[in-house]
Amino acid sequence: MNGQYPLIIGSDTTSEITKAVSKVFPPTTHLFCTRHVRQNIERQLTKTRVHQDDRQKLLEAIFDVPDSLIKSDNIEEFEDRLAEFEHLWNEIKNTNPNNYKHVMDFHDWFITYQAQNFQEHLIGGIRNAAGYVNQDGTAKLFYNNDNEALNHMLKNESYWERRPLSDVLESQSERAQIIRDYYAYQLPIRQPTTDFNIPATAGRKLGRKVFVGQQQP
Structure with a gap:
């Protein structure tokens, strides 16, 4: 490509794509599709047998609330929020410890399989640095499907x-x-009419000398 690289490449989290982008376009920011990542996490929450209400709390902490993991402005902020996320998970887990005895700890799974992806391909700081922002300047989430x-x-x-x-x-x-x-078209401005020039014979029928509604003499 004559030494020129795209500023941003977006994809799902397939490892083969990640390796190819890193090798062929090393200076390029590689963003992961938020929808694919969220679906992967939702599947793991189901495997971990997290109840629906608690599942929603965890997803909001990862993706939705203003101080969510994905909206972190830098790695330090992400790590601070990750500690808060661990606290949230422990609260959920301790309310029903028997439910999570024989499944992989969700926080451990997130640290093992997702934390690095967030730091390198998802957090707001990465998207801001690449100029992938909304009109108001906030970091824009990348979606393959769009x-x-x-x-x-x-x-x-x-x-x-x-x-x-x-x-x-x-x-x-x-x-x-x-x-x-179509959007540039403007209706012509019409001047209001005050003199209608109505003839005196208006309202008469042909062949009659009286107005409609007038009694015959």
């Missing part, structure tokens, strides 16, 4: 398999111009 859905819609709308690429691009350009024209 890009896949957009590509799928574009392909279906443009019938791309049956047409030359130049035709597809031309049709998309025309479509974009129509959309721009």
